[in-house]
Amino acid sequence: MxxxxxxxxxxxxxxxxxxxxxxxxxxxxxxxxxxxxxxxxxxxxxxxxxxxxxxxxxxxxxxxxxxxxxxxxxxxxxxxxxxxxxxxxxxxxxxxxxxxxxxxxxxxxxxxxxxxxxxxxxxxxxxxxxxxxxxxxxxxxxxxxxxxxxxxxxxxxxxxxxxxxxxxxxxxxLGPPTEEDCCSIGIDFNVEGREAYEALRRYGRQTSVRDLVRLLNFSGKMTGGHGSIQLHHLKTAFLTIYGSKKDLKLLAG
CATH class of the missing domain: 3.40.50.300 (P-loop containing nucleotide triphosphate hydrolases)
Incomplete structure (x- = not known):
């Protein structure tokens, strides 16, 4: 892919x-x-x-x-x-x-x-x-x-x-998004990098489509509108939304 x-x-x-x-x-x-x-x-x-x-x-x-x-x-x-x-x-x-x-x-x-x-x-x-x-x-x-x-x-x-x-x-x-769904949504938001996609798959499977799209919308803002969304953008957006590092396991496993 x-x-x-x-x-x-x-x-x-x-x-x-x-x-x-x-x-x-x-x-x-x-x-x-x-x-x-x-x-x-x-x-x-x-x-x-x-x-x-x-x-x-x-x-x-x-x-x-x-x-x-x-x-x-x-x-x-x-x-x-x-x-x-x-x-x-x-x-x-x-x-x-x-x-x-x-x-x-x-x-x-x-x-x-x-x-x-x-x-x-x-x-x-x-x-x-x-x-x-x-x-x-x-x-x-x-x-x-x-x-x-x-x-x-x-x-x-x-x-x-x-x-x-x-x-x-x-x-x-209907259940949580599949791993393939998470990747498809990530592509639509111009996500780049294997680690970023692994984080998306992990996060999406534990949450919902709505939560995944919210994370990606916030991550897009972290890029300043330039370039692709990478893992560090996802982590920064995650902390902005949740405000707690202990929940980062949703992304990092």
């Missing part, structure tokens, strides 16, 4: 094992729309970045559940607006009808719409059930993404989770 390649894209998206699994899941959801897919991981494993990327390339509708959208009205409003509709001054019952109409209206002659619901564990129980109902009524393909252990934080949510699991067409469980 050539370890002296200049940074390639700068888009924030690198093709890694997690993104390939996510693409496979989205394709299955598209091709067999009666069955939702669930992409499950701890935070920081790269699922949201990949989902946003593929939402654009596959013309899917991306929704990310947050505090304002975890309730019924907030979720329905988010779906309506993601599909290009207006949710202004509508009641929840009207929004449910509008969301269904929007999803049905987004069918093309050859393909059903794909609805991505990211951070689904944030949804309250009623909107979670409504989401499944909307998928049935509209016939859209549904991609759920989040942390199912957090989703099952109450008994009621656990029963809702079991309802989802019983209908799944595919479940993807």
């Amino acid at each position: 050539n370890e002296q390649i200049v940074r390639r894209s700068g888009t924030g998206f690198v093709d890694i094992a997690a993104s390939r699994e996510i693409l496979k899941a989205m394709e299955i959801a598209r091709d067999i729309p009666a069955y939702p897919v669930l992409i499950n991981s701890k935070p920081g494993m790269g699922k949201s970045t990949a989902l946003r990327h593929y939402a654009k390339t596959m013309e899917a509708f991306y929704c990310e559940v947050g505090q304002p959208s975890k309730g019924m009205k907030g979720m329905l409003k988010m779906i309506v607006e993601a599909t290009g509709g207006s949710a202004y001054n509508q009641y929840s019952a009207d929004l449910a009808d509008t969301a269904e109409e929007r999803l049905k209206g987004c069918w093309s002659w050859s393909q059903r719409p794909i609805l991505i619901m990211d951070e689904v564990q944030m949804l309250e129980l009623a909107p979670l059930r409504e989401l499944l109902r909307l998928q049935e009524l509209s016939g859209c393909s549904l991609v759920l993404s989040g942390n199912d252990k957090r989703l099952a934080r109450t008994q009621s949510h656990d029963s809702a989770l079991q309802q989802i699991v019983s209908r799944l067409g595919m479940r993807v469980d």
